[in-house]
Structure formats: structure tokens, C-alpha cells
Amino acid sequence: MDEKRMPDGIVLTEAQKRSRRHRSIAIALALGVLVVLFFAVTLVKGPAVLVRPM
Amino acid sequence: MFPTKARFVLSVVDHNAIELSPRISEAEVGDYIALLKPRVMSLVVFTALVGLIIAPGHFHPVLAFTSILCIAVGAGASGALNMAYEGDIDALMSRTANRPIPRGRITPPEATAFGITLAFFSVMTLGILVNWVAGGLLAFTIFFYVVIYTMLLKRWTAQNIVIGGAAGALPPVVAWAAATGSLSMEPILLFLIIFFWTPPHFWALALFRSDDYARAGVPMLPVVAGPDATRLQILLYTVVLVAVAFAPWPLGYFDAVYGVTSLVLGAGMLALAINVYRRREGVAATRATRKLFAFSILYLFALFATLLLEVVVRAVAPAIGAVASAIG
Structure with a gap:
């Protein structure tokens, strides 16, 4: 088997892998903030969380 | 099924010879932060904070923080959508040539997707967690900045920033509405x-x-x-x-x-x-x-x-x- 054969599909460079990882972490953090925000507001408003002026 | 010419073209295409070279993004988090126009955002946050604080009555600090965060993210979404649309102009101006799109770090479709996602989440979060008067006003502000100012006015009339200035003037109004539910x-x-x-x-x-x-x-x-x-x-x-x-x-x-x-x-x-x-x-x-x-x-x-x-x-x-x- 030819060992120099390029693997199928797209191969990311190290820079691309690094930037993708950083972006993924940022998205995870943003989603985490959103979850905490909804949780905190639920605690603040209590059962009336869905009762709000239109 | 296909016209003769199309069939001929399809028959001579060597699928093994097609080299798929999709663009793989190397954009860093900092490039996406630059899309939010942080300096404009800081002024928006400050004016919104004033609108929030001078509003009468007690407003819970968690809800106040949520409101300011949503207004800031909404402003950032407007900035991202503005840059997505104005990449051609930005590339020609020395003041804006270093932005992520003219530099090729982020493509306009990527910036559009980013801006729409942020706009959606900021409006929905403000509406659901605080009130829909503020949520509606934030949606209108983003719409006004992106569609009325960026897409319609900016390249068309010298009065672009006079009318478009309304978008930049709305954050304290949104914040007041968040705190009071009215205007x-x-x-x-x-x-x-x-x-x-x-x-x-x-x-x-x-x-x-x-x-x-x-x-x-x-x-x-x-x-x-x-x-x-x-x-x-x-x-x-x-x-x-x-x-x-x-x-x-x-x-x-x-x-x-x-x-x-x-x-x-x-x-x-x-x-x-x-x-x-x-x-x-x-x-x-x-x-x-x-x-x-x-x-x-x-x-x-x-x-x-x-x-x-x-x-x-x-x-x-x-x-x-x-x-x-x-x-x-």
C-alpha cells in the first residue's frame, strides 16, 4: 500500500484545528451563560417567570 | 431527462478530477468579537445603562443585567450584519480596511449567520425574560440599523446618518422599556x-x-x-x-x-x-x-x-x- 497516499476527505491544518477549537469553546461558554441566565431569572421571578407585561 | 447538450457535458465530467476545496475558516474568536463593533457597543451599553438607572421603580439587578446584556448583544448583532453587507465599502476605506471581512478572516455569509443568530437570541431572551415591549423595541432597533440605514439609506442619500441615527438613539429607550414595561x-x-x-x-x-x-x-x-x-x-x-x-x-x-x-x-x-x-x-x-x-x-x-x-x-x-x- 502506498503510504504517501493522501487520506480521503478534508484534512485541517493545525491553525484551522486551533481556531475551530477556540470557536467551539466560545460557543460553549455563550450557551453556558444563556443557561445560567435563564436559571437565574427563573429563581428571581419564581413561578411567575412566564407572566410578564406585553 | 436532460437536454442533449447537458447530457454531453455531464458525460465528459471526470468526477475524480474535481478537486473539492471548500474554504476552511481560520477565524479566531477575536475576529468575531471585532464584528460586534466593541467601541460602538460600549457607547450603547453606557447610554442604555443610563436609561435603565433613571427609570422609576425597583428593577431586580439580575433582570437589569439581562436587559443590558441583551441590548449589548443586539447592538453587536447589528454591527455584524452591517459589516456583512458593507464588506465591499469597508475594503476601500482606510478606517475600515482592517475589519475581519475585508481582511478575509470571515466571509459575509459567516458574518450574516453570526449576526442573525445573535439578533434572534438577544430579542427572544429580552422578550421572554424581561418584557416584550423592550424585546419588540430591540428588534425594531436592529431592523432599523441593518435594513433602513445599512441597506437602504447609506448608499442612497446624504441624509443617511441623520435618519439612521435613530437606531443609535434607541438603546436608552429599550432599557427604559425593559425597566418599566412602558415608555x-x-x-x-x-x-x-x-x-x-x-x-x-x-x-x-x-x-x-x-x-x-x-x-x-x-x-x-x-x-x-x-x-x-x-x-x-x-x-x-x-x-x-x-x-x-x-x-x-x-x-x-x-x-x-x-x-x-x-x-x-x-x-x-x-x-x-x-x-x-x-x-x-x-x-x-x-x-x-x-x-x-x-x-x-x-x-x-x-x-x-x-x-x-x-x-x-x-x-x-x-x-x-x-x-x-x-x-x-
């Missing part, structure tokens, strides 16, 4: 101050960047009507701005400290606008416009900071008085 005169006064502040501020910038705007084909007032007409418009709008900014005191909406501060700052703004009107040639003219541009930022910041301080002092004064009487 009243005070946030409208804040809106008017920012609205009439926008033309002198941006036309001062456009005067010393007019080559940039002309190269990009943006019909800013100095490019279309010339620098002298722009200088006159700056002066007229500054007169209106100073009057509008002073009016809340005699009308009884804001205190004397604000009124006096507004007068002092207004005198400075007016003096610089007159200087811009008078000095029309050479280095002195450029220096005058740069001074007005820089002072206009300080003017708005100081005016709103005074309102903020008034509220803080009013809240803290009774406590200080109580402590003083206890010691005495």
Missing part, C-alpha cells in the same frame, strides 16, 4: 439628545475622512454637498442639539446639576462647531474638525454620566445623612 417622556428626551448629536459627530468625522467616503462611493454630506455646506449643517445641528439637551431641565424632567452641566458642555460644543464653520482651509480646518469629533464623544458621555451621578447621589444621600446624624 414616557424621559427616554424620548434621551433619544432626541443622541439623535441630534449624531449628525455633528459623524459629519465632523466625514469632513476629515471625506476622501475615504468618496473612494468608497458613500454619499456622505461632505462628498455630495461639499465641505462648506457640511460645516453649516454641523453648526445648525449643534445649535438644535444644545437646545434639546438643555430643555429637560426647564421642563422639569432632570435636575439643575444636569441643566448647568448641559449648558457648560453645550457652550464648548457650540464654540467648536463655530470654529469648524470658520476655519475652512489647511491644517487648522482639519484640526478644528478633529477637535469637534473628539469633544462630541466627551460631550455625550459627560451629559449621560451627569444623569447617572444624579441618581446615584440621590440614592446614596439619605444613607450618608443617616450616618452623619448617627455620628453627630
Whole structure:
């Protein structure tokens, strides 16, 4: 088997892998903030969380 | 199934020879943060904070934080969608050529997807967690900035920043609505101050960047009507701005400290606008416009900071008085 054969599909460079990882972490953090925000507001408003002026 | 010609073309395509080379993004988190226009966002956050704090009644700190966060993210979404649409213009202007899209770090579709996602989440979160008056106003602000200003006005009329300035003036109104669930005169006064502040501020910038705007084909007032007409418009709008900014005191909406501060700052703004009107040639003219541009930022910041301080002092004064009487 030819060992120099390029693997199928797209191969990311190290820079691309690094930037993708950083972006993924940022998205995870943003989603985490959103979850905490909804949780905190639920605690603040209590059962009336869905009762709000239109 | 296929016409003859199409069948022939399909038959000669060697699928093994097609090299798929999709663009793989190397954009860093910092590039996406740059899309949010952090400096504009900081002014939006500050003016919104003032709208929130001067609003009457108690507003829970968690809800206040949520409101400011949503307004900030909404402003960032507007910035991202603006840059997604204006990549061609930004590439031609020295002030904006370093933005992520002209540099090729982020593509316009990526910026569009990013902006729409942020706009959706900011509006829905504000609406669900705080109230729908604020959520609706935030949605309108984003729509106005992206569609009315960026897509329709900016490349079409020299009045682009006059009308478009409404988008930048709305954050304190959104914040007030978040805190109270309604609107009243005070946030409208804040809106008017920012609205009439926008033309002198941006036309001062456009005067010393007019080559940039002309190269990009943006019909800013100095490019279309010339620098002298722009200088006159700056002066007229500054007169209106100073009057509008002073009016809340005699009308009884804001205190004397604000009124006096507004007068002092207004005198400075007016003096610089007159200087811009008078000095029309050479280095002195450029220096005058740069001074007005820089002072206009300080003017708005100081005016709103005074309102903020008034509220803080009013809240803290009774406590200080109580402590003083206890010691005495």
C-alpha cells in the first residue's frame, strides 16, 4: 500500500484545528451563560417567570 | 431527462478530477468579537445603562443585567450584519480596511449567520425574560440599523446618518422599556439628545475622512454637498442639539446639576462647531474638525454620566445623612 497516499476527505491544518477549537469553546461558554441566565431569572421571578407585561 | 447538450457535458465530467476545496475558516474568536463593533457597543451599553438607572421603580439587578446584556448583544448583532453587507465599502476605506471581512478572516455569509443568530437570541431572551415591549423595541432597533440605514439609506442619500441615527438613539429607550414595561417622556428626551448629536459627530468625522467616503462611493454630506455646506449643517445641528439637551431641565424632567452641566458642555460644543464653520482651509480646518469629533464623544458621555451621578447621589444621600446624624 502506498503510504504517501493522501487520506480521503478534508484534512485541517493545525491553525484551522486551533481556531475551530477556540470557536467551539466560545460557543460553549455563550450557551453556558444563556443557561445560567435563564436559571437565574427563573429563581428571581419564581413561578411567575412566564407572566410578564406585553 | 436532460437536454442533449447537458447530457454531453455531464458525460465528459471526470468526477475524480474535481478537486473539492471548500474554504476552511481560520477565524479566531477575536475576529468575531471585532464584528460586534466593541467601541460602538460600549457607547450603547453606557447610554442604555443610563436609561435603565433613571427609570422609576425597583428593577431586580439580575433582570437589569439581562436587559443590558441583551441590548449589548443586539447592538453587536447589528454591527455584524452591517459589516456583512458593507464588506465591499469597508475594503476601500482606510478606517475600515482592517475589519475581519475585508481582511478575509470571515466571509459575509459567516458574518450574516453570526449576526442573525445573535439578533434572534438577544430579542427572544429580552422578550421572554424581561418584557416584550423592550424585546419588540430591540428588534425594531436592529431592523432599523441593518435594513433602513445599512441597506437602504447609506448608499442612497446624504441624509443617511441623520435618519439612521435613530437606531443609535434607541438603546436608552429599550432599557427604559425593559425597566418599566412602558415608555414616557424621559427616554424620548434621551433619544432626541443622541439623535441630534449624531449628525455633528459623524459629519465632523466625514469632513476629515471625506476622501475615504468618496473612494468608497458613500454619499456622505461632505462628498455630495461639499465641505462648506457640511460645516453649516454641523453648526445648525449643534445649535438644535444644545437646545434639546438643555430643555429637560426647564421642563422639569432632570435636575439643575444636569441643566448647568448641559449648558457648560453645550457652550464648548457650540464654540467648536463655530470654529469648524470658520476655519475652512489647511491644517487648522482639519484640526478644528478633529477637535469637534473628539469633544462630541466627551460631550455625550459627560451629559449621560451627569444623569447617572444624579441618581446615584440621590440614592446614596439619605444613607450618608443617616450616618452623619448617627455620628453627630
